[in-house]
Amino acid sequence: MNTIIEQSFAVPFKYPVCFSEDIFAQNNTVFVDLLDKSRHAKVLFVVDKGVTDAHPKLIAQLEAYAEAHAEFFSNACAPIVVEGGEASKNDETIYKRIVEATHLYGIDRHSYIAVIGGGAVIDMVGFAAAISHRGIRLIRIPTTVLSQNDSAVGVKNSVNLFGKKNYLGTFTPPYAVLNDFNFLITLDxxxxxxxxxxxxxxxxxxxxxxxxxxxxxxxxxxxxxxxxxxxxxxxxxxxxxxxxxxxxxxxxxxxxxxxxxxxxxxxxxxxxxxxxxxxxxxxxxxxxxxxxxxxxxxxxxxxxxxxxxxxxxxxxxxxxxxxxxxxxxxxxxxxxxxxxxxxxxxxxxxxxxxxxxxxxxxxxxxxxxxxxxxxxxxxxxxxx
Incomplete structure (x- = not known):
């Protein structure tokens, strides 16, 4: 006897794409307003090294912002700085470092990973977030023209393997996308x-x-x-x-x-x-x-x-x-x-x-x- 039981369901996806400037100024609440206010949240920040090089005060800003809005969230640990560009997708130790951080600092499905960087770093961190606990909420903060108008607003996450782009990856919508035009000023x-x-x-x-x-x-x-x-x-x-x-x-x-x-x-x-x-x-x-x-x-x-x-x-x-x-x-x-x-x-x-x-x-x-x-x-x- 052949028995077939079929399941069919639809899941709606909804996420905001925000545009602002100087998002980590303490009086700018656009970031904290994205968070679920029903519970105190932990946020793991991952930052592209190219961004920290261009904005040397950014790490201190992130820490000061978390202190100013401590009622709603706290940093899970010091922001993690990773190599930028395609190197971040070619070296498997980098995305595994993010996965390990979710384990070490208790980043669960009610926590957030906020990635600040160009499209390649956002791809890589998105992949790490998607495979950890079957999906941790990801806030993308793209810092290049390409990532703000294209890659970061989509649903793809990936790393490279076997000399092929995006060989490993997922289709996982972000929790939110937050574009800060001020990051564009320092681009070459x-x-x-x-x-x-x-x-x-x-x-x-x-x-x-x-x-x-x-x-x-x-x-x-x-x-x-x-x-x-x-x-x-x-x-x-x-x-x-x-x-x-x-x-x-x-x-x-x-x-x-x-x-x-x-x-x-x-x-x-x-x-x-x-x-x-x-x-x-x-x-x-x-x-x-x-x-x-x-x-x-x-x-x-x-x-x-x-x-x-x-x-x-x-x-x-x-x-x-x-x-x-x-x-x-x-x-x-x-x-x-x-x-x-x-x-x-x-x-x-x-x-x-x-x-x-x-x-x-x-x-x-x-x-x-x-x-x-x-x-x-x-x-x-x-x-x-």
Whole structure:
């Protein structure tokens, strides 16, 4: 006899994405207002070393803030400072250190882990939080453009393994996301511009008006004007949240439209030994897939020129020597493996409109690389 008992249920997820400035000033209650006031909470702070280097008073601020709001929460221990960047996702001892801290300091499911840092550190700490006690409440405090407008507002957490990005990970929504625009002031130019590529990505596949706005404000963004950057971050974050709330937020299928330009970007990061940062690699990946779309006859030369021009105005390099050879094609195969189904790549049929395809012509990819290289050489000649 065969007996089948079926279970079906739905679980709603809800979390705020907040925008503020100077969040650990003692009179700013946006952080403490996020906490569950029904019980006194313990908070484990994990901080990106790059942030503490740029903001040397931050650790003291965190401790003073906890004292000022001791009625509601206390620090579980001194804030833990970890290596920033992709190194935090490549070294398994780092996420295990966070897991060990949850054990040593009694961080349970009614406690909080608050991570302050760039996207890579937030990914890593999110993974540690998700696998400890089957999920500890995570407050993300992103400190880069890329993490504030893209990675930190989503539901993914991960570390790297086997030379592959995000091989270990979870889909676990955060408890809250808290963006402090003041952290952006100390970013170097590379990190300032890197996150803009994610905004261009979502604009190109979903919203022509947003792309046109970025195009019009590219010079101001390149000059590090804060007002347009704040508008870009909020608008981009909203578009990412709208996408997540739609179909398949945990990617049970094989479609990942918000990964436009990412199949090449992920491989390029690894091939360059992470010399090329994620946002920079995404810019190259978007340029590559836009060029591929042009060669397929889906977008016009004028459309492609607008895309390339925006990236150039912002200061991006759109070619890297690692694009050559068979390694890039291997990245396409690895991307399909990571999806866990048929290959699904987002390309452009118009500015502001993406279309999914399930195969890519390897010859056309190589022609796209060659065309990108020629764009770069022309730029070099102009500047020489």
């Amino acid at each position: 130019d590379r990190d300032w511009r890197s996150g803009i590529s994610e905004a261009i990505k979502v604009a190109l596949i979903k919203d022509l008006s947003f792309f046109t706005w970025i195009e019009a404000n590219a010079s101001a963004l390149a000059k590090r004007e804060m007002q347009p950057m704040q508008e870009l971050i909020i608008r981009c974050a909203q578009m990412h949240l709208d996408h997540i709330s739609g179909k398949d937020p945990f990617e049970f299928g094989s479609s990942r439209p918000l990964d436009f330009g990412h199949w090449a970007a992920h491989k390029l990061e690894h091939l360059s030994d992470f010399r090329i940062r994620h946002g920079e690699a995404v810019a190259i990946g978007i340029a590559l897939d836009s060029t591929y779309s042009f060669l397929k006859g889906w977008i016009s030369e004028a459309d492609l020129s607008r895309i390339i021009s925006v990236f150039k105005t912002l200061g991006f390099e759109l070619f890297a020597p690692e694009l050559g050879g068979d390694s890039l094609i291997k990245g396409l195969q690895e991307f399909q493996e990571h999806l866990g189904g048929q290959l699904t790549i987002m390309l452009l049929t118009a500015l502001g409109k993406g279309e999914e395809v399930h195969e890519m012509d390897h010859t056309l990819i190589n022609q796209s690389v060659d065309l990108l290289k020629s764009f770069n050489q022309k730029e070099d000649l102009v500047n020489s």
